[in-house]
Amino acid sequence: MxxxxxxxxxxxxxxxxxxxxxxxxxxxxxxxxxxxxxxxxxxxxxxxxxxxxxxxxxxxxxxxxxxxxxxxxxxxxxxxxxxxxxxxxxxxxxxxxxxxxxxxxxxxxxxxxxxxxxxxxxxxxxxxxxxxxxxxxxxxxxxxxxxxxxxxxxxxxxxxxxxxxxxGNGEGKEVWEPHVAEAVAVAVLEGLVEAVRAGHDLIIVESDCSRVVDALKTRKTGRSSFFLVIDDILRICSSFVDVVWSHTSRINNEVAHALAHVSPGVVGKTVWIDQLPPVAEALLVLKY
Structure with a gap:
């Protein structure tokens, strides 16, 4: 009517x-x-x-x-x-x-x-x-x-x-739940801590989580626990000569994605130095 x-x-x-x-x-x-x-x-x-x-x-x-x-x-x-x-x-x-x-x-x-x-x-x-x-x-x-x-x-x-x-800015990027983005940020922080211990000074960090990469590139601040982790990451970057943040697609980040699912039931962190788990090693062989 x-x-x-x-x-x-x-x-x-x-x-x-x-x-x-x-x-x-x-x-x-x-x-x-x-x-x-x-x-x-x-x-x-x-x-x-x-x-x-x-x-x-x-x-x-x-x-x-x-x-x-x-x-x-x-x-x-x-x-x-x-x-x-x-x-x-x-x-x-x-x-x-x-x-x-x-x-x-x-x-x-x-x-x-x-x-x-x-x-x-x-x-x-x-x-x-x-x-x-x-x-x-x-x-x-x-x-x-x-x-x-x-x-x-x-x-x-x-x-x-x-x-x-x-x-259209999100085309080709994954939509991340907030708690997952925070977990990715924690993983980046732990990786940088290990890089400091190993004596590396030139670092390239790749992630398929655009929220984390964008927050690090723009040095975005906030009041949530996610941004507390981002602050910790930016502080530890002073230990390196140079750090490059790079967003990559899930397809190009299959190794890291596979590592994140190796032991989903394990609480805490796992560090591989000289040898990767078989699933990640197989992906490296296929890709490189």
Whole structure:
């Protein structure tokens, strides 16, 4: 059914009409649907702007709901405004994405908040907000339905991964879960420690984990445990004359990938100096 863009006031001349809410906010929807993000993110964000997502407060309007508290912080009722603007998890996401300082200036409704942000923003910033809201909702659903507590920095990483994939920067790269990226960083750190002990001074580090390589190349900082490991890696690099960071594809990194799966049940680390395990040695023979 197609609705008219205009509505008449009672007693008004039938030839005179006032723009409807849709017409007044048309600029928001045109920017939303033209955004270069995934279709499911556009649809989600449209629903969010209409306060039509299944927050606990919205569900309580339709069915009996014993608990309407925010599952992320347990500090307030779970409304759209709270979950995406006021919750400390959301505020941490906006801070990490450098999108703070605007969200408190506009009304209490989600659409007021979006309108206030979007008016003076570039399209890339608008898209970042859309993806971030979608990632927050994704993390919220994992908490509610899977019992998984998603950390703020994990949401930020998810946003960065999605934006990179949308932009095409992630083409050919693996999408890494945050805990796996941290494990890769620890492996790099341990490898450099062994290189120091062996007296090496010219180092090339190759990894198929783009998150680790990018963080080391740009010396990116953060508050998560992942970045604590990155800091340790950068500090130990002062022990070498030169260190080169290189991202490589999974196909070109099969030896390291095979080594990582040699003893998955062993806790701790394993160091091979003069002889490699048979599986890695066989790959070296095939490749070189």
């Amino acid at each position: 197609v609705k008219s863009a205009y509505r008449l006031h009672e007693g008004d001349n039938p030839t005179v009409a006032e723009p409807s809410s849709w017409e007044k906010d048309k600029w928001i929807w045109s920017r939303l649907w033209k955004s270069q993000v995934w279709p499911q993110i556009k649809l989600f964000f449209w629903q969010l702007c209409h306060d039509a997502i299944a927050t606990k407060v919205n569900l309580a309007k339709r069915v009996e709901c014993d608990n309407t508290m925010c599952p992320m912080c347990f500090a307030s009722l779970e409304t759209g405004t709270h979950l995406f603007r006021d919750c400390f998890i959301a505020q941490g996401v906006w801070e990490e994405l450098q999108l703070t300082g605007r969200e408190e200036q506009y009304g209490i409704e989600v659409r007021d908040w979006v309108e206030g942000w979007w008016r003076d923003m570039l399209s890339l910033e608008r898209e970042k907000i859309m993806v971030a809201c979608w990632a927050i909702w994704e993390a919220r659903n994992r908490t509610v339905f899977e019992g998984v507590r998603v950390r703020m920095e994990q949401i930020v990483w998810r946003v960065e991964d999605v934006l990179a994939e949308i932009a």
